[in-house]
Amino acid sequence: MNNKINRRRFVLRSIAGSLALPGLPSLMSSALAGNSAIAQSRGAGAGAQRFVAVGNLLGFQLKHFFPEKTGKEFEETTLLKPLAANRNQLTVYRGLDHGLRGGHFAVHTFLSGLLHHESKNRTDGNVTIDQFIADEIGNQTRFPSLTVGSEGGIHGGCQLSWTKSGVRVPPITGPAELFDRLFVADSKQVQARKVKENSLQESILDSIHDEARSLSKRVNSEDKAKLDEYFSSIRDVEKRLKLRQIWSDQPKPQAPFDKPADKNTVEDLPMLYELIALALQTDSTRIATLEIGGSFLPQHLGINKSYHGLSHHGNNDESIGYLVTLEQYQIEQFGKFLTRLAGIPDGEQTLLDSTAVLFGSGMGNANSHTNSDLPIILAGGGYATGEFRKVPSKGPGKVPLCNLFLDIAQKMGVEKDSFGTSTGRFS
Known part of the structure; x- marks a missing residue:
């Protein structure tokens, strides 16, 4: 016995x-209840590589997003116009995805390339690129990473970030909570x-x-x-x-302003970006994610429709027009975030120079529930090419999105030769 x-x-x-x-x-x-204290000396973490990923739950209108002309001479589409001031600081990619199907139920694969329920026997599970990097370098700051999002909206709350143990990282749900984490002892x-x-x-x-x-x-x-x-x-x-x-x-860094109040997902977005910028500037973390989820309410942009309902537009011109309006708002705030980082000194360069900023979605076309041909923008941190790059989306030359993620990880100092479904480093 x-x-x-x-x-x-x-x-x-x-x-x-x-x-x-x-x-x-x-x-x-x-x-972890806080952010890395601003070391009393200047330049804490100056020049260190950082990573931010911004995900949208319902995708973008691809006809209004992707240019026709590749290279540096790409035209400014309706949805890229808000990024005109940041044009030379970013790269737009087309043809990248994870080769998955599942519609709304595959959006959580955006940063991992793997469906949660199909990753049980993998050593790293469906770990997302932010947590993959945080596992290697996150011990250098108070927060190995920050996950910001909403627990409201369709199909549950924010599912952008997952650990290799198969655990969803619960999000910080508003500017008030994020402010407390960063600045309140x-x-x-x-x-x-x-x-x-x-x-x-x-x-x-x-x-x-x-x-x-x-x-x-x-x-x-x-x-x-x-x-x-x-x-x-x-x-x-x-x-x-x-x-x-x-x-x-x-000690935590001193707050630069009074604690903000939570309003709604639309009006909170600029403040969330500002607080993430401060988290990077204070070297409180070097990795952050932000998901714009189903709780993003068009009513706060003067559109009396539901975001999810609009995404199933059936090629209705009025619905597409509303979607373009709210997507322009999201991209405009992203552009302001890039401009903010570009204005913050970081040693001999700017914080944007030190930070790879990913923007996109795990949904390609929400109207048809496809997870292919994902809208991808990468800015700063080694990706300031000012180009539109189109890669093969089918056939033997197809490039997995995870190849680009592996490139990001290696630029961050992660000495690994694979990530998710990668077949090599993106070049």
């Missing part, structure tokens, strides 16, 4: 550990509670680790492989817990 594995006891322990995983990976955005009571939580979590991890290590001596090769994966998860949690402990006593 003593030589047999008490599988029920192990499963219960494992569940305890796995329940901790969704909480602890969210240290990447929530449990915890009260002494909260600090004391977190110390107790850290101690308890450390104790639980020690117990789980000891039991798993003991079990590893008595299992077959198949179970040994499962335990190895489990050990990897434990190490990830331990790393994040250690990071939280390191930053718990470090």
Whole structure:
């Protein structure tokens, strides 16, 4: 009896550990409770590579988005006109996608290239490029990454960011919460509670680790492989817990303005961009994502329609016109964000020079529910070519979007030779 594995006891322990995983990976955005203090000396993190990804849940009107002419002489389409001032600081891509189908239920693959339910047996699961990078370099700042979005709208909340453990990273849902994370110090009571939580979590991890290590001596090769994966998860949690402990006593930067109030997804967008810019400037994080989701309400742009309903426009000219209006607004705010980064000194260059900024969607054509031919813009951080690049979208020459993501990761200093469904580095 003593030589047999008490599988029920192990499963219960494992569940305890796995329940901790969704909480602890969210240290990447929530449990870390703050941003990297602006080191008192100037130029904290100056020149360090950074990455921001902005995703739209319902895509863009591709006929109004993509130019016809490739190269530097591409024409300014209706949706690219708001980026005229940033033209030389970006690259527009066409023909990139993940080769997937699923409509709205595949949009979550935008930054991973993999459907969540088809990634169970992969070493890195459906990890998204932001978390892939954060796992390697995120320990250099208080926040390994920031995930900003909404928990409202169609098909649940923000699903832009996923860990390699298959856990959705819950978003910071508005400017008020993001401001608190960046600039507001915890009260002494909260600090004391977190110390107790850290101690308890450390104790639980020690117990789980000891039991798993003991079990590893008595299992077959198949179970040994499962335990190895489990050990990897434990190490990830331990790393994040250690990071939280390191930053718990470090001061946060001083707030440059009063705490903003949450309004709505449309009116909050400029402030969210501003706070992300400040997070990068203060070296609080070097990785951030922002999802513009189904809770984006056209009513706040004077359009008395639902965003989701409009996306199924059936080629109705009036509906397409409304969509172009709200998409122009989104792209205009993105352009202002680029201009803001370009105006912030970062050592001998600008913050935009140091930051690769991705803008696009996991939806190509929402009207037909396609996830192909995705709208992709990359700005700053080594992608300021001023070009429109069109790559083969079919056949043997097709280039996966993950190739571009791998290029971003390697420019960030991640020494890996593959990501998601990549077939090589984008060139």
